[in-house]
Amino acid sequence: MRVAARLIQALGASCIPGVSMIITNRYIPMNRRGEAMRKSHSPQRWRLGSGRSSEG
Known part of the structure; x- marks a missing residue:
């Protein structure tokens, strides 16, 4: 049951x-797209990198 829940969580x-x-x-x-992508993607990359080291 927990494995199935984790799979659903990972898919989301x-x-x-x-x-x-x-x-x-x-x-x-188009003229503001680069800035918007930078602002929206940098927190995601930070979370992905820090999530691995903060897991128990």
């Missing part, structure tokens, strides 16, 4: 970077 978490790129490309004007 793996969708976040893709969805943020789709939202950025669809709703942000």
